[in-house]
Amino acid sequence: MNRAKASENYYNIHDIVTFGIVDKSNFLNGVFYDFDRRYENFKFPPLNKTDFTVYLGDFIPSNQDCYILEDNYYIKEDYFYCAGDSYKWGRWKFELLGLDKGDCTIHISNNPPAAMVISGILIDFLIHYVLSEKGYPLIHASCLSLDNRAYVFASRGGGGKTVIALELVEKGFTFLGDNFTIVHNGQALSFLSPLNIFTYNLAPVVKRNLAGKDKLLLSLKQLVYSVTLGYVKIFTQVNIKQVLPQRLGDRSKVDSVFLLIPKEKFSVEKIDKEELLDHLVINQKLDFYPFTKYILEYSYMFPESNLGAHWDKHKENLRKNLSGDISYYRVETPQSYTKQVFDEILSVIKK
Amino acid sequence: MRGTRVMKEILNYDIHDIVRFQIIRNRKRDWLRDLNLPFSYFEVEKEIAKPDITLNIGKFTPSNQNCYLVDHKYYIKENYFYCQDEEGRARWEVEIYGFEDGDTAINFDGRVFGFHQIFIPELLPQNLFLMPLIGYKLSKKQCFLVHSAAIAKDGQAYLLAGRGGAFKTALALDFVRQKGFQFLGDDGVIICQDNVLSFPISLGLVSYKLRYPVKGGLEGFFDRIRAIRYLRKGVDYDSMPSAQQSRLKAIFFMVKTNKQIIDKAEVDLKEAVSKLAKAIKLEEVISPCPMVMPAGSGRYLKYMLAYSFVFPNSQIAKYWSDLEERLAHVLTAIPVYEIKIPQDYTPAVFNEVWRCLEQAL
Numbered sequence: 001m002n003r004a005k006a007s008e009n010y011y012n013i014h015d016i017v018t019f020g021i022v023d024k025s026n027f028l029n030g031v032f033y034d035f036d037r038r039y040e041n042f043k044f045p046p047l048n049k050t051d052f053t054v055y056l057g058d059f060i061p062s063n064q065d066c067y068i069l070e071d072n073y074y075i076k077e078d079y080f081y082c083a084g085d086s087y088k089w090g091r092w093k094f095e096l097l098g099l100d101k102g103d104c105t106i107h108i109s110n111n112p113p114a115a116m117v118i119s120g121i122l123i124d125f126l127i128h129y130v131l132s133e134k135g136y137p138l139i140h141a142s143c144l145s146l147d148n149r150a151y152v153f154a155s156r157g158g159g160g161k162t163v164i165a166l167e168l169v170e171k172g173f174t175f176l177g178d179n180f181t182i183v184h185n186g187q188a189l190s191f192l193s194p195l196n197i198f199t200y201n202l203a204p205v206v207k208r209n210l211a212g213k214d215k216l217l218l219s220l221k222q223l224v225y226s227v228t229l230g231y232v233k234i235f236t237q238v239n240i241k242q243v244l245p246q247r248l249g250d251r252s253k254v255d256s257v258f259l260l261i262p263k264e265k266f267s268v269e270k271i272d273k274e275e276l277l278d279h280l281v282i283n284q285k286l287d288f289y290p291f292t293k294y295i296l297e298y299s300y301m302f303p304e305s306n307l308g309a310h311w312d313k314h315k316e317n318l319r320k321n322l323s324g325d326i327s328y329y330r331v332e333t334p335q336s337y338t339k340q341v342f343d344e345i346l347s348v349i350k351k
Numbered sequence: 352m353r354g355t356r357v358m359k360e361i362l363n364y365d366i367h368d369i370v371r372f373q374i375i376r377n378r379k380r381d382w383l384r385d386l387n388l389p390f391s392y393f394e395v396e397k398e399i400a401k402p403d404i405t406l407n408i409g410k411f412t413p414s415n416q417n418c419y420l421v422d423h424k425y426y427i428k429e430n431y432f433y434c435q436d437e438e439g440r441a442r443w444e445v446e447i448y449g450f451e452d453g454d455t456a457i458n459f460d461g462r463v464f465g466f467h468q469i470f471i472p473e474l475l476p477q478n479l480f481l482m483p484l485i486g487y488k489l490s491k492k493q494c495f496l497v498h499s500a501a502i503a504k505d506g507q508a509y510l511l512a513g514r515g516g517a518f519k520t521a522l523a524l525d526f527v528r529q530k531g532f533q534f535l536g537d538d539g540v541i542i543c544q545d546n547v548l549s550f551p552i553s554l555g556l557v558s559y560k561l562r563y564p565v566k567g568g569l570e571g572f573f574d575r576i577r578a579i580r581y582l583r584k585g586v587d588y589d590s591m592p593s594a595q596q597s598r599l600k601a602i603f604f605m606v607k608t609n610k611q612i613i614d615k616a617e618v619d620l621k622e623a624v625s626k627l628a629k630a631i632k633l634e635e636v637i638s639p640c641p642m643v644m645p646a647g648s649g650r651y652l653k654y655m656l657a658y659s660f661v662f663p664n665s666q667i668a669k670y671w672s673d674l675e676e677r678l679a680h681v682l683t684a685i686p687v688y689e690i691k692i693p694q695d696y697t698p699a700v701f702n703e704v705w706r707c708l709e710q711a712l
Binding site: 086300301 | 419420422516607609610622629646647663694
């Protein structure tokens, strides 16, 4: 008997996207899955109909009558089965049905190390995809607001999204998200994911509000990181609502979008919208890299499908929804932030 | 600093007088030269004065100052890329000058944990970096390294294109073995104007497979031992019935399905171009060394994306859409077919494909 009672959780993001996660996996995976914390702020009572449902646990793929690519990907119309993929020690396989036509189901089977990364690799992309299809494109960016004007900071990992967000909160800004931001019709909508903290990015504002248990976990993970010489890096996820109560916003009109790239010195230049869109789309492709490759496989057989044409459509959606009078900046920053950098950014905002 | 100076060996390669490159490595004995140096077919004696690409294998000091940093690990400045990376049993450090323009130099230092470090120590950088860069350089000269097998007869070439697992190699070799065709390549060939130029990789292994037909590669332990013994004897490239260049006559896409039918349909040229271009892109996604790195762990596309993130208007960022457009210019008025084939490769499959090809003639 391999299964305990399945756990079912439902989530709702701004009444735009709803999804369910049904966990029929084993106990060990259950310990490592992070969707409980990751989507905590979207938690919702059980729903009859959702945009997509995730089933975790072993499954028998319905991959009859498929094209087979690389002896690993089974593809037919509106169907994608990946028989195996990996990241470090993590292994997973998954089957995706009905993404093109809506009413989507994904079955995921993975080993315990992969349980830690599966939400980021597979479920986050589905959220992004459905949001984009509904005209609410997601960007990999943090977002703060002041006087109902939103400031969006897009970057790759290590670009300073979270650092800036927490610093500006100290300065009195309202927090809308530190990893993703939804844009729609000239507005930025919050996307409250947990803060991913590690010992090096522990801002004072977070430290003050951290529970004792989290502090202990943090030191433990630092230990694991040191022992494995940096191979195993597990972030601690803390709920933003616990750390920053009363400093959270829901939506604001977008005032400026900043693209942050770490180099040496601080510099800022205005760029045009098309250039920013290129940056944003590539940012998203890199962020969802395993899925970028699945899309490529699928589009090899079905180039005209929604999924096959996704990145072009996403760009078009961004173009449409970053509407109104918005300033776009490309910001080069030093590799570690100093007070001067924050001051410079604040002075651009104040202009 | 060690006192002994390591002797360097320079290997010179010339691909059809279009792209020339050098591999510079510490002089050492090759256990399996054909596998360790898969481009040996293009090796030339004469030292190349101005190579398009130079691959330096061994320790180096990177000049990654003044770079943009992406994802904590990719160091990028104009026309330059550096990173340390690992995947599966491989770990490496690489620096590429001329990442998008001008002459290219790759500095590579890395190792693979296990037997491969002894038998094929230099294969990884060639598959990871030389291969995509050869394709990139060729495309600058209006030639396209497509992921396809090709065979020729009477000066006419037929492409057997398709993704991995679609029996391209098995089919191509059966055509050579049974129907007197010449061999142009089993994993890649170059399309140049209306010609197909040969691009045989590890030709020794191909000639082994031609001699000892095995289903789906070298699966058994004894197969591998026999192959190693065969390759150790030294490979006579001239014994292969291979062609240098032939006129492109038709393209056949092979698609594996888990239905039990063999089915042929005509494909329009636009779709064929899109498929060829996507397959080139996907070559940078699949594992460059399946024995060492897991499926889907290719890196070059990711590196190109990281570069494009910093420079969204660069040639690298525009490469894939450009490629498709330019490929469309070259491929005109060529008949294209798609053949669905079942999961098991049997003589019946070959006969069907042969029939399709005969009809197309």
